[in-house]
Amino acid sequence: MSTVITVENIGKKYTISHQNREECSSLREAITSSVVSLSKKLVNPFRIILPSVSNRLLPETEDFWALKDVSFEVKQGERVGIIGRNGAGKSTLLKILSRITEPTTGSIRIKGRVASLLEVGTGFHPELTGRENIFLNGAILGMHREEIRRKFDEIVDFAEIEKFLDTPVKRYSSGMYVRLAFAVAAHLEPEILIVDEVLAVGDAQFQKKCLGKMEDVSANDGRTVLFVSHSMESVFKLCNKAILLQNGTRAFYGATESAVTNYLQQDHGGLSKKKWGAEQPGNNLVRLRELYCHDSNYNIRDVFEVSESIGISMEYEVLESGHVLIPAFKIIDGFDTNIFDVHDVTPSRKRNIKEKGIYISTVWIPNNLMAEGIINISAAIVTHKPFHVHVFEKNVLSLHINESISADSARGDFSGHFPGIIRPLLSWDLKKITPESGD
Amino acid sequence: MKQKANMAREETAQQELLIEPNRPVLHYWRDVWRYRELFWFLVWRDILVRYKQTVIGVAWSVIRPLVTMIVFTVIFGVLAKLPSDGVPYPLLVFAAMLPWNFCANALSESSGSLIGNSNLLTKVYFPRIIIPVSSIIVSLIDFAISLLIIAGVMLWYGYLPDWRIITLPLFLLLAFIPVAGAGLWFAALNVKYRDFRYIVPFLLQLGLYVSPVGFASSIVPEKWRLLYSLNPMVAVIDGFRWALLNGSVKLYWPGMAISTALSVVLLSTGLWFFRKAERILADVI
Numbered sequence: 001m002s003t004v005i006t007v008e009n010i011g012k013k014y015t016i017s018h019q020n021r022e023e024c025s026s027l028r029e030a031i032t033s034s035v036v037s038l039s040k041k042l043v044n045p046f047r048i049i050l051p052s053v054s055n056r057l058l059p060e061t062e063d064f065w066a067l068k069d070v071s072f073e074v075k076q077g078e079r080v081g082i083i084g085r086n087g088a089g090k091s092t093l094l095k096i097l098s099r100i101t102e103p104t105t106g107s108i109r110i111k112g113r114v115a116s117l118l119e120v121g122t123g124f125h126p127e128l129t130g131r132e133n134i135f136l137n138g139a140i141l142g143m144h145r146e147e148i149r150r151k152f153d154e155i156v157d158f159a160e161i162e163k164f165l166d167t168p169v170k171r172y173s174s175g176m177y178v179r180l181a182f183a184v185a186a187h188l189e190p191e192i193l194i195v196d197e198v199l200a201v202g203d204a205q206f207q208k209k210c211l212g213k214m215e216d217v218s219a220n221d222g223r224t225v226l227f228v229s230h231s232m233e234s235v236f237k238l239c240n241k242a243i244l245l246q247n248g249t250r251a252f253y254g255a256t257e258s259a260v261t262n263y264l265q266q267d268h269g270g271l272s273k274k275k276w277g278a279e280q281p282g283n284n285l286v287r288l289r290e291l292y293c294h295d296s297n298y299n300i301r302d303v304f305e306v307s308e309s310i311g312i313s314m315e316y317e318v319l320e321s322g323h324v325l326i327p328a329f330k331i332i333d334g335f336d337t338n339i340f341d342v343h344d345v346t347p348s349r350k351r352n353i354k355e356k357g358i359y360i361s362t363v364w365i366p367n368n369l370m371a372e373g374i375i376n377i378s379a380a381i382v383t384h385k386p387f388h389v390h391v392f393e394k395n396v397l398s399l400h401i402n403e404s405i406s407a408d409s410a411r412g413d414f415s416g417h418f419p420g421i422i423r424p425l426l427s428w429d430l431k432k433i434t435p436e437s438g439d
Numbered sequence: 440m441k442q443k444a445n446m447a448r449e450e451t452a453q454q455e456l457l458i459e460p461n462r463p464v465l466h467y468w469r470d471v472w473r474y475r476e477l478f479w480f481l482v483w484r485d486i487l488v489r490y491k492q493t494v495i496g497v498a499w500s501v502i503r504p505l506v507t508m509i510v511f512t513v514i515f516g517v518l519a520k521l522p523s524d525g526v527p528y529p530l531l532v533f534a535a536m537l538p539w540n541f542c543a544n545a546l547s548e549s550s551g552s553l554i555g556n557s558n559l560l561t562k563v564y565f566p567r568i569i570i571p572v573s574s575i576i577v578s579l580i581d582f583a584i585s586l587l588i589i590a591g592v593m594l595w596y597g598y599l600p601d602w603r604i605i606t607l608p609l610f611l612l613l614a615f616i617p618v619a620g621a622g623l624w625f626a627a628l629n630v631k632y633r634d635f636r637y638i639v640p641f642l643l644q645l646g647l648y649v650s651p652v653g654f655a656s657s658i659v660p661e662k663w664r665l666l667y668s669l670n671p672m673v674a675v676i677d678g679f680r681w682a683l684l685n686g687s688v689k690l691y692w693p694g695m696a697i698s699t700a701l702s703v704v705l706l707s708t709g710l711w712f713f714r715k716a717e718r719i720l721a722d723v724i
Contacts, residue, residue, distance in 0.1 A: 099564035107459035
């Protein structure tokens with residue numbers, strides 16, 4: 001596979017002025033500063049936003065590198081995710097790649113036709129009809145008129161808006177608007193597609209359709225996709241490689257799983273214990289007091305081995321006697337997949353009422369069940385009959401599960417990517433059929 | 440057709456795109472050519488939107504110049520009794536209003552065009568110059584309508600143009616050059632200094648009286664003619680009157696030369712400034 005994108009030492013510098021932006025951009029200020037500096041600014045507009053040249057006027061400026069020395073290569077047909085926290089430089093990188101803004105340093109070589117989708121429905125005009133907007137938006141995204149005409153029916157079909165083709169889009173529901181916009185974009189035929197977060201809108205079903213379409217595009221036609229998203233799930237589903245950006249530099253580039261795991265670890269500091277003070281969540285029957293994770297020796301921890309069992313405890317206060325109250329936990333992994341829910345349905349307790357008082361309930365996740373990665377824990381107290389949720393606190397605790405090769409886990413001696421949302425160590429049977437043992 | 444599209448695609452496929460600070464000028468103009476279709480789409484959009492949003496649509500383009508013509512004729516021709524070089528006063532006014540209205544519309548539209556399309560500028564790449572230029576082209580629609588009106592008015596007065604009318608496109612070009620130049624300057628400046636939102640209408644208001652729209656430029660004393668020609672609109676308006684009104688207005692060649700030279704300077708500096716400002720447009724808008 002040939003390399004289609006080569007990014008070398010890309011950097012982008014912004015100069016931040018600590019003064020009020022509004023003031024800076026008024027002509028009055030420029031004029032009063034001095035006619036000389038104004039003429040200088042007119043001669044070199046670059047200095048308009050880099051007021052460092054007129055230091056006497058705006059002493060409090062500061063250089064800020066939104067991106068610094070970022071290099072990577074993308075091969076044809078690869079689907080590369082770009083992830084990182086807010087402000088890590090993802091959008092700046094996309095803007096440079098799609099030529100909206102120029103880099104300050106470095107260079108990028110791109111082979112092939114590029115289409116960038118930094119927004120859904122760029123250039124849609126509310127007064128124009130769906131039909132007119134398809135043409136306009138298509139042209140803005142870089143399609144030729146002939147090409148749009150050829151794919152027109154397909155676009156309308158994909159967007160499911162046949163009936164409203166001649167209605168101004170300002171009368172569209174937001175769902176229709178997004179569907180139409182994405183339909184146009186999905187029918188682009190670039191060799192390289194650059195996509196930013198646009199899937200964050202629209203209903204779940206349509207999102208799936210879009211992801212599917214993008215996957216088709218990449219897999220069938222050898223098309224390259226660069227995809228920025230905050231949804232690890234989408235990145236995970238769509239991309240086979242990922243770049244992790246951190247404070248404008250490349251923190252990781254490689255397999256999606258590793259990049260995502262890296263990101264989640266940098267994002268979530270583990271949290272092994274939560275104690276509520278005055279604002280205890282709950283109602284007038286029961287209040288949650290404390291939540292914590294611990295090993296079998298009751299040491300509170302936020303990092304566990306796959307081969308260890310994990311205890312999760314909740315302390316709660318029952319304020320009124322005479323109700324059946326069942327503690328429950330929800331376990332979610334770093335990709336927002338609900339691994340399981342667990343309720344305390346121990347036969348001796350599940351139909352018994354609880355008296356007033358303070359209780360601690362502990363559940364044990366057996367060893368060799370959770371896969372490596374992040375797990376987030378939510379806590380609830382419910383009544384089953386009639387069903388009622390007294391308290392539900394989402395993603396309170398966060399744990400890291402590690403898997404070292406030395407431990408006796410399901411991984412064995414394999415050190416590569418081991419898929420699956422759980423990692424059970426199951427028993428196997430083995431029979432030798434041939435040749436029969438000669439006795 | 441399909442084959443042609445495929446060929447076009449192959450051509451771009453082999454193309455290697457280089458992104459680095461301060462890209463060469465040549466690439467820029469090649470891109471302008473490549474994005475010509477988008478240019479026409481933007482023109483088409485502006486025209487559609489313009490006539491969809493207004494209630495009486497095209498009628499505005501007729502009413503406005505007609506009313507202005509009547510007011511100017513009454514004020515300058517009837518009340519102030521200014522000379523009209525033997526031409527019906529309404530025709531004298533209208534022949535000047537053709538280029539003036541075009542220039543005024545084009546300038547005000549193009550200077551606000553980048554701000555008005557900021558959502559495009561921050562989301563998609565294309566040579567930015569096609570935005571102000573396409574808004575100038577849109578103003579040509581009103582110009583064409585006005586041309587029809589003046590044809591009607593001339594028929595009404597039984598005043599038929601002679602061979603000179605074929606030079607009209609030349610003078611239209613002469614009007615286009617300074618407007619494009621000033622439009623580029625203002626469009627780029629507007630992005631950074633929003634004050635130009637107020638400066639441009641003010642300049643246009645002033646220009647209407649400073650330029651020989653309501654009167655013949657021949658009333659300006661001979662010794663001031665050269666100085667007066669520093670206003671590029673003087674040459675344009677004189678040219679229109681000369682072409683439309685059978686040469687009843689004499690062309691003042693020194694002034695013509697100065698105006699043309701100034702216009703060319705305005706356009707080339709406008710291009711240069713716009714190109715410089717364009718680099719950081721998306722960061723400041």
